[in-house]
Amino acid sequence: MQNNIQNKTLIAVGKNGEEYEFKVQNSYQYSSKGCKLTIEMIEEADGFMLFSCEGVRYPVEIVSRKLNNYEVLVNGVSYNFTVETPFSLKRREILAANQPVSDGEDVCAPMPGKIVSIIAQEGMEVNPGDPLLVLEAMKMQNTLTASVKGVVKTVAAKAGATVGKDELLVEIKKA
């Protein structure tokens, strides 16, 4: 049934929710928006990968691949996307409708320690992975980062202060 790769419709969903639908006939024939595309991946002996689409070649690197989550580098530009089937896309919609929308993130201390420095400031815009502050614990400096995109609402932490486990340090409000 679903193991059948022939004539499958797949949808690539980008980071900001943009959708690109394409059809797979077999391992080299694809179609998108009604246009047929011949695609080939060429792996050279040194591990270098070339992606050939309609005869035009692009250098490609698969940075990470975890199930249907991909991060690829094409011509030096990074693309982050998931590959969905029509059913898994529908499922995402059903779940999104049932889920309460979270309005931000509370960054708490993962372990007792001392605040070394604070990078986050109130009103600052942050992206996932941006450093917020540095916590020293077990004689090691740990950088705590944001996991959502948003605006820093409050900075409860003070530089030089000692904090306990799960103490609120920074509050982020989703933009």
Place this chain on the structure above:
Amino acid sequence: MGVAYEKFLERQKQLEQQYSAEYYEKQHNRGKLTARERILLLFDQGSFEEIDAFVPPVGVTFGKTTKAFGDGVIAGFGTIGGRQVYAYSQDFNVLGGSLGTTHAAKIVKVQDMALKTGLPVIGLIDSGGARIQEGVASLNGYANIFRRNVLASGVVPQISAIMGPAAGGAVYSPALTDFVFMTEGTSYMFVTGPDVVRQVLNENVTPDQLGGAKVHTSKSGVAQFVYSDDANTILGIKKLLTYLPSNNIENPPYVANDDPTDRVEEALRDIVPEDPDKPYDVRDVITLITDKGRFFEVSENYAPNIIVGFARLGGYVIGIIANQPKVMAGSLDIDSSVKAARFINFCDSFNIPIVTFEDVPGFLPGTDQEHQGIIRNGAKLLYAYTRATVPKITVVLRKSYGGAYIVMNSKGIGGDYNFAWPTAEIAVMGPDGAIAILFRKELAEAADPVALKKELVAKYRNEVANPYIADEKGFIDEVIDPAVTRAKIFRVLKSLDKKSVSLPRRKHGNTPL
């Protein structure tokens, strides 16, 4: 063929009619696949053989009943990646997947067959719990399942995937199995549901907040894997199976690949920072050493200060345990000790050699940890390492201090080969602590205590906290060039191929709990 064959065909047709378009739609509208679709996705195409497809539920006199064939569970066997596996898949469309007497008997049958034939069992769970109408008989059904879970523990791998609700007693079957998968957004596990919590404790909580996939994979540690939907969860199960033997007598599957076992990785020389206070990601070390850089992590989001998972080295499966300096400095706390101990127990049961990458400043101090029992929980890790008889190899990357040195598979508790990188610091305690104790009087009397302390710390680091003392005493077998770690581990693994250990006879040890 005459009437008899006609009757046979008619019966088959009736079963097919049970799986109507409406049947599929009901589950799809919940964002879930049906029990049947899951089974078909799990097994190699056309390989699944269903047993007891026609058994009816037992008659009840009280409440709603059903005439559905199979009593709400699809059970049988087939091949996954060419290997025989037993499985059952609960059907939420039949009385909410509730466990009736017949339903339970089918699961028990599969478990018995798997144990008899030495094959893994996979349970795809989507069930509201015990069937109230059938009363105590359905509870006894659970008891029978649990008993077989325990009997099969350490004999055949048992995998549970929660793909819908699992409430009440139903949660204990997954808890007894080796690995638990959950599907994001559509699976829940709890002993008492939100309604009871509200009535008894006046606490308002959604099923997802109480026992959703995120809670169980990051907070409670009940589940090891979470995937975005049913299809991906099943892919995850298949991937895990590629690392597991079918039973405790077999060795895990060897898969040849073209990654040379003597591959030299110069990048390994620069991963550990010069400054001992700076963290790094130990995953970078792991993926440079394993075959093709592949590493299948277990319990990724729970206790991330220790990393555990499966990989291959020269085609042979190994279990990896690594302290993660990036999180909580890689210190051992209650959660990380239990996580690693459970993983070691699994590897030891199923003949998977254990490779430990060590960079641990010690056990996490503090009232929080002490009061919750870091002593008895840390003992679990110590017990697990010591009891394991599979090949055990340690590579000390950097810090290896105090009690944590002993626990992390030191020579004394039974490490077969213990290597250290030149960056290793092996001592009773870190330089600051040691100097403060050894030179308390001198420091108190010194004109410039800060300068004196700095000088003594540097001296300690140079003379004591290095790998060479341990090397000279034989507690470390060899201090190695980080670049050749892969080749070193592979060679000793080969030499340990026929390792055999005999232990004193006993019913079972009294493991710390």
